Amino acid sequence: xxxxxxxxxxxxxxxxxxxxxxxxxxxxxxxxxxxxxxxxxxxxxxxxxxxxxxxxxxxxxxxxxxxxxxxxxxxxxxxxxxxxxxxxxxxxxxxxxxxxxxxxxxxxxxxxxxxxxxxxxxxxxxxxxxxxxxxxxxxxxxxxxxxxxxxxxxxxxxxxxxxxxxxxxxxxxxxxxxxxxxxxxxxxxxxxxxxxxxxxxxxxxxxxxxxxxxxxxxxxxxxxxxxxxxxxxxxxxxxxxxxxxxxxxxxxxxxxxxxxxxxxxxxxxxxxxxxxxxxxxxxxxxxxxxxxxxxxxxxxxxxxxxxxxxxxxxxxxxxxxxxxxxxxxx
Numbered sequence: 237x238x239x240x241x242x243x244x245x246x247x248x249x250x251x252x253x254x255x256x257x258x259x260x261x262x263x264x265x266x267x268x269x270x271x272x273x274x275x276x277x278x279x280x281x282x283x284x285x286x287x288x289x290x291x292x293x294x295x296x297x298x299x300x301x302x303x304x305x306x307x308x309x310x311x312x313x314x315x316x317x318x319x320x321x322x323x324x325x326x327x328x329x330x331x332x333x334x335x336x337x338x339x340x341x342x343x344x345x346x347x348x349x350x351x352x353x354x355x356x357x358x359x360x361x362x363x364x365x366x367x368x369x370x371x372x373x374x375x376x377x378x379x380x381x382x383x384x385x386x387x388x389x390x391x392x393x394x395x396x397x398x399x400x401x402x403x404x405x406x407x408x409x410x411x412x413x414x415x416x417x418x419x420x421x422x423x424x425x426x427x428x429x430x431x432x433x434x435x436x437x438x439x440x441x442x443x444x445x446x447x448x449x450x451x452x453x454x455x456x457x458x459x460x461x462x463x464x465x466x467x468x469x470x471x472x473x474x475x476x477x478x479x480x481x482x483x484x485x486x487x488x489x490x491x492x493x494x495x496x497x498x499x500x501x502x503x504x505x506x507x508x509x510x511x512x513x514x515x516x517x518x519x520x521x522x523x524x525x526x527x528x529x530x531x532x533x534x535x536x537x538x539x540x541x542x543x544x545x546x547x548x549x550x551x552x553x554x555x556x557x558x559x560x561x562x563x564x565x566x
């Protein structure tokens with residue numbers, strides 16, 4: 237079979253990916269009958285993983301796979317900055333993999349496994365629970381450790397580094413409510429992102445505690461789309477505060493409502509949720525929940541290093557602190 241993969245070997249031999257990996261890397265840990273069966277299938281299919289060609293045992297370099305969905309977001313570049321800086325200190329190689337759609341998931345995992353990476357940093361926060369569980373299982377079967385990086389998933393057994401976005405959204409919403417705001421909107425995205433789900437939950441909790449109806453306005457991160465949405469809706473609907481899940485969305489909204497004759501912050505307060513360069517370039521400058529995205533990438537890389545080296549780890553579910561940066565838009 238041309239370009240046979242480890243999946244093909246495991247399927248034909250009737251064993252798990254982990255068993256195939258052990259036959260290749262630690263054959264003494266596999267009983268003789270299974271080992272011979274797998275080796276026979278490898279021979280029949282002509283399977284030649286990269287690691288065999290260059291000798292896995294003699295490899296002196298470590299390769300980390302970074303799996304993401306969207307390289308255009310400002311937060312992604314900051315995450316990669318933290319990851320790459322720490323990887324350089326350990327002389328690690330980084331390989332970037334894009335998981336852009338539901339149909340790509342299994343194929344992407346096959347490609348990553350065939351590349352013989354030593355660990356995975358998963359930055360893709362668009363996966364739902366079923367997809368995430370599939371990803372977790374496939375990497376676990378292939379004996380490849382994974383750390384969720386700025387991705388939130390309700391599984392205590394998966395190492396992760398992020399921020400408590402629910403609490404951050406709750407806190408900034410309470411701050412606006414305490415300043416007398418009533419028509420407070422959360423500007424979120426139509427596309428599902430795990431961090432935005434948490435932001436929506438925190439905002440909703442604060443609004444309901446105040447006896448107010450949550451107002452979640454879902455739009456796009458695309459400027460041409462959200463500008464039209466804002467112009468159409470907020471031309472006639474009252475708003476005296478808005479929290480945007482991204483700084484770029486906050487600035488887009490602020491430009492629109494100022495064009496509609498509202499003053500910021502006198503008539504409407506606006507808050508961003510990243511503290512990127514957009515916040516400083518905006519006029520007025522944007523108040524933000526400052527999430528330490530670079531640090532998330534760096535800490536995730538350090539955590540994955542400890543896991544790959546099988547070091548003792550006290551905590552594999554790390555939540556980094558955030559700050560609220562007060563500027564002129566509130």
